[in-house]
Amino acid sequence: MSLELEELYQEVILDHSRRPRNFGDLADAAVRVHGDNPACGDEIHLSVKFGPDGELQEIKFTGHGCAISLASASLMTMKLKGKSRAEAEGMLRAFHDLVTDETAEAPRTLGDLRMMQGVRKFPQRVKCAMLAWRAVEQALLQSAGEATISTETDFAAPRRLVWVESH
Numbered sequence: 001m002s003l004e005l006e007e008l009y010q011e012v013i014l015d016h017s018r019r020p021r022n023f024g025d026l027a028d029a030a031v032r033v034h035g036d037n038p039a040c041g042d043e044i045h046l047s048v049k050f051g052p053d054g055e056l057q058e059i060k061f062t063g064h065g066c067a068i069s070l071a072s073a074s075l076m077t078m079k080l081k082g083k084s085r086a087e088a089e090g091m092l093r094a095f096h097d098l099v100t101d102e103t104a105e106a107p108r109t110l111g112d113l114r115m116m117q118g119v120r121k122f123p124q125r126v127k128c129a130m131l132a133w134r135a136v137e138q139a140l141l142q143s144a145g146e147a148t149i150s151t152e153t154d155f156a157a158p159r160r161l162v163w164v165e166s167h
């Protein structure tokens, strides 16, 4: 990656962490997920409202944390708003590969989220970047109610459930 590009990425991440988009609470949320990344001290409260076809009609978050966790949550909500479940699950998979898999090419569908690719070099930062995605994963899994998740919990089993394409 060129230095100019890396600097541009830094700027976008800082901008999103300082002025997170879709920041707030949905009064009529169908599901609320509270996420915690104790390794860094990041916290997220995600609320999601589903549309008539099960799409993610509204998605908002509050919380606090490092620049990576906030920027990832901000970019994620922009990306997932209005998307179908299948699309959201696809994004989740693609983003997880982007930040963990050395060989994964960043898919174009991820748009600005591709800027998070650099975190794969820093295992502790991967948890920061994944926190919001773990939360939305849980939101999709249960569709209603309230839940608490932590990056310190092994998510291998529930993730596979979500990742089965549902029709």
Ligand code: ZN
Pocket (backbone or CB within 6 Å): 037, 040, 041, 042, 065, 066, 067, 068, 069, 128
């Ligand atoms: Zn963090």
